[in-house]
Amino acid sequence: MIRQIDLNNIAQAKAVYELQQLAYSVEATYLGTRDIPPLQETFEAFQTCDEVFIGYEKEGVLVGVLAYCIEDEVIDIHRLFVHPAFFGQQIAQELLQEVERHVHRKVVVMTGSQNQPAVRFYLKQGFELLKVVETSMNLSLSFFQKKPRD
Template identity: 45%
Template sequence: MIKIIDISNSKHAEDVLHIQIPSYMVEAEIIGSYDLPPLKDTVYTLQHCEESFIGYYEKEELCGAISIKVVDDAVDIHRLIVHPNHFRKGIAQILFNFIESKFRGKTIKVATGSKNAPAVSFYKKNGFQNIKETKVNEQLSLTFFEKKL
């Protein structure tokens, strides 16, 4: 079930962190860089990030989440996370489809680690175009994608 997450609620922010940290640890292992900002998040930083969070729940358990910021005609996906215990269940696709259905006529933007093959593949499969790649440091480059709805 898809539900809006009230990230200002400390318990909800903790729930997001409990899926975000393991999810980004997998990405860090894939790309070979553990210096990812989401691995440094706290309840406080999540509550003050000004993103809107949507969660995917099985029973009462938060299994995945997506966070966005909407500015003018653009929807910027900041996080698309699934707890590793729930990988390969289609949860990221369900969350993405939810966002896509709510923002017809907008442009969706997202960035991911260039070496994160599963994420790159996911965005390409969903019709995103590679816009640019930026080298952050020796270990990390980001690929930026866009999709016009």
């Protein structure tokens, strides 16, 4: 079941934050560093972000989250993560499809280039690679976009 998450609800916010820490720890292994924003973010900073959060629950347990902002009818995905025990179960795809139902222009997203499972996921979902940017931390970031079907 997919539902909106209220970060003002402490229990919901803690569940999302804890899942974020767990899921992004897997990405950190692909990137070779834990120095990535989702793992450095404090709970207080997390709770005050201005993103819209939706969550995927299985048997009442939060197992996937997608967070986004909308600007000029463009959906900018800021976070998309799934509990590692639920990888490969189409949860990220279902969360993405839920957001795409409301797209007017396009969806954009960025991920670490070394996170090949994420790169493959976005390409498989119809995103096109726009650019790859090298950062000062010896990481590269891949930027994707997906335009709505006509």
